[in-house]
Amino acid sequence: MLKRFLFILSLLVLIVSPGRSQSGGGLVNYSPYENESEKAIFNQSSENPFLLLQAVHAKKNTSLKGYNKLVEKLDKRAKNKDHTKWFLGEVFYQTHKVLLKEYKKHSVFNDLLNQGLYDCVSGSAIYALMLERYAFDYKIIETDFHVFVLVNENGENFIFESTEPRSGFIHDPGRVKEYLRAFLPSNSQSNNDRNPSLGSLAQQPGEAKTIFKAISLTELAGLQYYNDAILHFNENALKTSLNQLAKAQKIYPSDRVVALRELLEQMDHENQELASR
Template sequence: MKRILFIILGLVLVVSHGMSQEWDGEKSVYENLKEQSYLMSSSEPIQLFQALHAAEEPNTERFDKLLDKLDSKAKKKNYTEWFLGEVFYKVHQYLLKNYTKHSSFNQMIQSGDYDCVSGSALYALLLERYGFSYDIIETDFHVFVLVKDQDKTYVLESTEPREGFIKDQEEVKAYIASFKPKVNPRKKIMSELAGLSAETEEGKTIYSSISLKELAGLQYYNDAIHHFNQGKAVTAEKQLIKAKQIYPSDRIRLFYEYLSERNNSDKNLAGR
């Protein structure tokens, strides 16, 4: 356990060092000191999710009640399918209230607003807590969680509060197949690789299992897209600096390069 904590701490320190090297000395990449603290010294995966729009004193009352409820049922977790159902539906009962695109983990904890990234993060953290084998699946436009138990696989689809716990094995196979690429990935322009294009059947190029840490990077990536769509390109670039240090995937890196080049070009034009 100590070795794992040291590894996680080392990863976070690498993230912090990389950020300090990539941003103008007169500006800070961090939104506030709490975010900086979480990213620089966190040894708990949950704090990587709490870093985005970090609150000084977050209200975790509903989250704590959820943990108390599930902990009381965890002695029966050997009844895998039953317990996974409890986890799935209790999460929606206590926390996941309103699907809101690009909402953060902290918004979910505070107000119940969530998206596929924050919802999947919560499920993964709980599965980690209760010792389940799971995969966080990243696709071009969506994230969901698979749980493995012996010869069975279960889907936890956070954005479907009634039908999102998929246990029928044929339905599980069909669900997974619907996200897997059906054509060879084609070369796309930078904005498309950054996930800014509309979803199409031909656009399915990503299907991969990622870690909790990498999912935290996707949360920053989503926030960058949100700010970019609002016309806040500089803020988007800051978020991408953090995103690519946490999870340097191709689309995050390419979106950063595209936006950095664009912002530098705008600065040069303004200086003429």
């Protein structure tokens, strides 16, 4: 069933108009919120990615104890920020030491702040926030099934792979190239959102890689909603999945977000017709 669903969706994405997907915010007419905290954050934090990342499964009292501890530690070390490789290593390893305690697929940014649970989306988000704080030139890279952070300083590239606490800070030029090569599109269809999954399904051997693009922290918050929508779909919670996709589309109307929402809306409509017979 799931394989059939993914195949149908892959075909659907092929026919989504790029122009329409980029104006997808206009398709969002109603987006029910999980609670008042989410509603307040979602509608007031468009210019503050740190808050917007906290919108998914928002809590009234999010703990910032670990976050503030990390900032305090790194602020002290930032005096030696000119020692680029050393300081970037400190950012990577101190973040894991203080905040990133346990990898858990489909965990969200609030899980990271409150419990130390993270996945590639929330892990990359905290690294991007730290790199922005210390004015590094970085990019959040979205691929078909994964997100990571690429830093470029003084002509050198560094990888922040959040899911590898021991070896995820990659600075050797050869290893950096090897890492990037594993995610680069396998054909000329780069930057086309043709795959419906992110961090939720493992890539199958021989499957084409089509997405490799830099996104903003705000767009990453949209991907967090998208990822959560897939989780709820897999749990047969179609309505909740649609709610999450509506919010994902408002923040980041990428092709795969729009396509998945349109497909699930069609499924929901068909379910309602069957129920009314």
